[in-house]
Amino acid sequence: MDELxxxxxxxxxxxxxxxxxxxxxxxxxxxxxxxxxxxxFTHTEVSRRWERLGLGSRLVQATLDHVRSQGMQVLSTCPFVSDWINRHPDYDDLVYRPGPGTSY
Structure with a gap:
């Protein structure tokens, strides 16, 4: 049985x-x-007991699936979320990319 x-x-x-x-x-x-x-996304945290079991990945994937279902885009200042998206290019379409002259 999976711990998660x-x-x-x-x-x-x-x-x-x-x-x-x-x-x-x-x-x-x-x-x-x-x-x-x-x-x-500003910060991701997983309780120490659950680190290295894939909980962070499961959390990020579920949040991004929700974002996709809402037709929204993602801007991540959280390194964990950014790294996860970089490792899963099928979620790259969710990344917000400002147009020329746009500030955020």
């Missing part, structure tokens, strides 16, 4: 983060800021 069986990723908009939960216990989260078109 039963882990769910949910959006907690009140805390502005996606949470990886096992029952009521929060195992990790990806914090964000959001506009109507862009979600900015």
């Amino acid at each position: 069986d039963g882990v769910e990723v949910i959006d907690n908009p009140e805390r502005r983060r996606f949470e990886a939960r096992l029952g009521r216990k929060v195992l990790g989260w990806a914090s964000y800021d959001q506009t109507s078109e862009i979600i900015v």
Whole structure:
């Protein structure tokens, strides 16, 4: 049995983060800021007990799948999220790329 069986990723908009939960216990989260078109991932954290088991990857993939389902784009200032996207080019289409003269 996989140690991550039963882990769910949910959006907690009140805390502005996606949470990886096992029952009521929060195992990790990806914090964000959001506009109507862009979600900015600012920090990802996984409890030490769950590091190196793939929880961070599962969390990021689920959040990006949610972003895709909402028709939004991603701007990441979080190194973990940025590195994950770089390793999974099938999610590259979600990356926000400002046009000429656009600032963010």
